[in-house]
Amino acid sequence: MAEQDSSAGSSAAALLKKDGICRVLSLDGGGGKGFYTIGVLREIEGLIGCPLYEKFDLIFGTSTGAIISSLLALGKSVNKINALYEEHVPTVMQRKGRGEKSAALAALGEKVFGDTKFTAMKTGVGIVATRWVIERPMIFKTSIEQAHGRMGTFSPGFGCTVSDAVQASCSAFPFFDRKTVVTDKGDRIELIDGGYCANNPTLYAIADAIMALNLPPEKIRVVSVGVGVYPAGAEAPKCPAPAKDA
Numbered sequence: 254m255a256e257q258d259s260s261a262g263s264s265a266a267a268l269l270k271k272d273g274i275c276r277v278l279s280l281d282g283g284g285g286k287g288f289y290t291i292g293v294l295r296e297i298e299g300l301i302g303c304p305l306y307e308k309f310d311l312i313f314g315t316s317t318g319a320i321i322s323s324l325l326a327l328g329k330s331v332n333k334i335n336a337l338y339e340e341h342v343p344t345v346m347q348r349k350g351r352g353e354k355s356a357a358l359a360a361l362g363e364k365v366f367g368d369t370k371f372t373a374m375k376t377g378v379g380i381v382a383t384r385w386v387i388e389r390p391m392i393f394k395t396s397i398e399q400a401h402g403r404m405g406t407f408s409p410g411f412g413c414t415v416s417d418a419v420q421a422s423c424s425a426f427p428f429f430d431r432k433t434v435v436t437d438k439g440d441r442i443e444l445i446d447g448g449y450c451a452n453n454p455t456l457y458a459i460a461d462a463i464m465a466l467n468l469p470p471e472k473i474r475v476v477s478v479g480v481g482v483y484p485a486g487a488e489a490p491k492c493p494a495p496a497k498d499a
Contacts, residue, residue: 277309281480291331297476315381316447380447381454382444384444395410406438417434
């Protein structure tokens, strides 16, 4: 396992393209409706012809968007993420009761992410969760250059695993149990779904670009992907099957 330090992780500023533009990808929460997000991302990936982490300097996500964001930043293709969703998401959502859902979410996190830390991310990341007690965001980030202050004590993802951060971002209380994480400073923090403070994390990503990376607004480009309005009783459309050579 990689040794944790305050300088580890991808430098978002260093990843800026030669044109000096910061490209942001923001992914909303929405549970199983993340399949809509995946469908949009598949089209974008097909248009640019490369993994999305190679084009986006910051990828922020909340709840189901946190799962997708983390996988993208770890280098997974959209087709691979779609396959993981088809295999695992129904098993979590079909569980009965808060305890069973939380146990299934934890098992999914461990299986997909293992003990991977934020130092493994290939681009700047922001995973949004909500602090239960004070109802304020806790954003797990990759690069020290995303820090708005306290740079001397910054550590990627607060030293937590990607699995723990994603579980926290997805823990929609009371449908799921609250998630307690332990930082590398020894703090125990009780967290719930990031959607309670920012189901759309775009503003937090823009704040990083402007306040931490010191970029003017005209140097920022944002792709914000929501999950649409899902009519009650309607059947969710299936994502189109990938090409055989994809």
